[in-house]
Amino acid sequence: MSIFEPKSKVEFQQKKMGNSEVDKKNNQVPEPTLRRLPGYLFFLQKIKEEGMLNISAPVIGKSLNCDPTQVVKDLSFTGIKGKPKVGYNTYELIHALEEFLGFNRTNEAFLVGAGNLGSALMAYQKHQSLGLKIIAAFDVDNNKVGQLIGGIYVLDYNKLFHLADRLNVKIGILTTPNHAAQDVAEDLVNCGIKAIWNFTSANLVLPAKIIVQNTSMSSYAAVLLRRLTDSE
Amino acid sequence: MSIFEPKSKVEFQQKKMGNSEVDKKNNQVPEPTLRRLPGYLFFLQKIKEEGMLNISAPVIGKSLNCDPTQVVKDLSFTGIKGKPKVGYNTYELIHALEEFLGFNRTNEAFLVGAGNLGSALMAYQKHQSLGLKIIAAFDVDNNKVGQLIGGIYVLDYNKLFHLADRLNVKIGILTTPNHAAQDVAEDLVNCGIKAIWNFTSANLVLPAKIIVQNTSMSSYAAVLLRRLTDSE
DNA sequence: TAGATTGTTAATCGATTAACAATC
């Protein structure tokens, strides 16, 4: 179904992880921790503007309404060292978080599907620090091709393969309709993309080495709606 | 800082949960389960269109690339009963999921902040089943007020309190800039909102009974970027 | 020195996975 003839056909199988992959996984920072780190970073940037040179885990915990022990543990993953009684150097901590999360690098990404959500992300990144930079967007719809959204041109989907070859982009953002998601994801993988931020509701089946971050709006809506029902 | 004089000032404290609240919490469906349920629902709707009258957990598991035991456990929370060797009746299962998630009800929501992300969600809901219906959007920016986005009018933020009084809306979607988030959230609570879908990076401090679903884009970007670094 | 905070190790809690009996 793909529009491309892949250079080297990747295998779309669900293989069990080998031992080296298990080892790598075991060393990984827990996902809940990673999700909390940007929150610390935003808070610290505010704190820094207020001129505070040091910050302790209990103060962060009080402000962000979370457990100080957890703050200490979360921050320890970045490799930063604090001083008893003093806390952490604000500047060093910000730097460590940015470094660890990759927010200080330029993480270039392609976006496929310049619909509502896709357009929003393109416009959004101009104002909000997402940690990544969309350098080109693609769509099959001729009405969308040529448009400039958030400073990014929407290109014809056929140009994806050629451009990927030249630019060596590693991240793909998937904001297509659900039915196109699997095919586009496979195209992205064949273009050399290593990580896919999937905003569709489709369950992507891709090689194990490809990193997939699912961010389906309806999942979060489901949690909200059910909790509301529970509370009634 | 609020633009409103609240009718009855709510207390913004972090109180420990009483026993009845603990009990309620203990009976709650795990959040990971809730996040998976919409995925099952979308898959089942596709299956139903293909004319399959029954579906088993192993088949769902294979298609969605997850453990069949987990599928059985997840589905059991909806109260549905399956038949050994046969599986579940497709139609009944879809109905049970929609009922359980509240996707078959009309869950009316207010949206505050008609910027990029807010506009996207307004346009998005026309095409995608989010399980909720935005009935009005609010913004302080006069350039945005009066605009029609995705069939929804953007109203002046000052009208929020009056309209909430009349319409008895329970869900608020927060897509303002970070610095305005806490104040707007408090306004929403004072308007009678029970659940807030928070797309900002602000950590909201609200009464314990208010349901807050945080969906900050940078959290998910952080997970993606770090996993990419890990894999290199 | 005294006390607050870090950082590590142990205990708890909750979700996932495995085992297995019930049953269609």
Place this chain on the structure above:
DNA sequence: TAGATTGTTAATCGATTAACAATC
């Protein structure tokens, strides 16, 4: 009946929380 699948109970795994020693 035999075998596949449900549904429940137990074991495992991982994250959070608690305890406490180290230290500035």
